[in-house]
Amino acid sequence: MDDSSRSRKKGAGALPMAETRVEYARLMSQGITNAEACLQLKINRRTGMRWRFGRTVKQGHGHGHGRTKTYPPISMIAPSIISPRYLSEAERIQIADGVHAGTTLRQIAAGLGRSPSTISREIRRNSAPRSGRYAPHAAEIRAAVSRKRPRQSKIAGSAPLRTAIETLLKEQWSPRQICHQLRIDFPGQPEMHLVHESIYQALYSPHTSGIARGMTAHLRTGRRGRLPRRTGSARRSRFSGPLLDQRPAEVDDRLVPGHWEGDLVCGAFNRSAIATLVERTTGFLMLVHLNGKHDAVSVRTHVGNAMSALPPHLRKSLTWDQGSEMAEYQQFQDDTTIPVYFCDAHSPWQRGSNENTNGLIRQYFPKGTNLNLHSPERLAEVAAKINTRPRESRSWEPSGRHFDRLKEIARI
DSSP states (O other): OOHHHHHHHHHHOSOOOHHHHHHHHHHHHTTOOHHHHHHHHTOOHHHHHHHHHOEEEEESSSTTOSEEEEEOOGGGSOOOOOOTTSOOHHHHHHHHHHHHHTOOHHHHHHHHTOOHHHHHHHHHHHSOTTTOOOOHHHHHHHHHHHHHOOOOOTTTTOHHHHHHHHHHHTTTOOHHHHHHHHHHHSTTOGGGOOOHHHHHHHHHOHHHHOOOTTGGGGSSSOOSSOOOOOOOOOOOOOOOOOBGGGSOTHHHHTOSSOEEEEEEEEOGGGOOEEEEEEETTTOOEEEEOOTTOOSHHHHHHHHHHHHHTSOGGGOSEEEEOSOGGGTTHHHHHHHHOOOEEEOOTTOGGGGHHHHHHHHHHTTTSOTTSOGGGSOHHHHHHHHHHHHTSEEGGGTTEEHHHHHHHHHHSOOO
């Protein structure tokens, strides 16, 4: 062993076994026992056991004094993968060898294929603060800490921004709608602008963002954390009717108003329901009170009355799913002159506007509640709230404003 290696090891201690730990974790994931892995890697079995199960080390002396440091199992430590443009631990070892051997910075840089300024900056930033000595392992730790660059989030650092967000959340606005409105309310103030994901993260981590706890209750779902996506249970088709391939082509483009999508929002044990109607072009919502029943006759009667009150040029078709509540669609067509078309079985995305709006409605009428307790006036109030929200899918124009303009024009 040369003098430079002896000098480096004396000050920095044994070199870290980063590559060996990564290889040990790979062998462990393959089901290899500790004894076999340690034999292959030529390490002590006790070392392998510490890596595999973790350990707690007490630092300090005396009973009840000092502190403990916990090293987690190696399976819980993700391997550090950084860009090649950053110096690696192996390169820092070569830098330390060169410095201790008296090699110039330009020679060290040439050997590593790096710029001399990179080597100079590395030694200046990551040497020991007191002694000024450059130790590779300590330099690697300092560089890792610097790369994290922890900083306070924009929401946590701005009380006016938090107030604006909380105010609109209490109005049941979505994070997307809030972000769009902030750009309108605070033009030229980038400190008040952000993306909707920042609001979601702030809501799910109120202890770091400063957002008041419990504000997730104002979200459409009311959840306090994210849930993985999952597929819903499929429903059986109970009867057949005119499908979407028989529907006029103009419906698909959403350019011609007057085509509607409908469905039921059901309460606890499917014993109560509200009919929802969404106009495809504007996204305008109507909530229909069913007077405590949601059988085929009640749906035909109440939905028919609601749509018959519309101007003729705004009641051209109705698209429904294959639920039995629309079993009397032929009588509905005779009464209202509005043709009814049905989605394919198990294809709710074919009524995308209605499905999305039903999610908004659940914010006011949660699942598992008795919907018969809500009066027609309450339904009209909720529909008005949703219709006055800015909608991203409609260039941030409220659905109600667009629909009111259409009511004033002649038949298209």
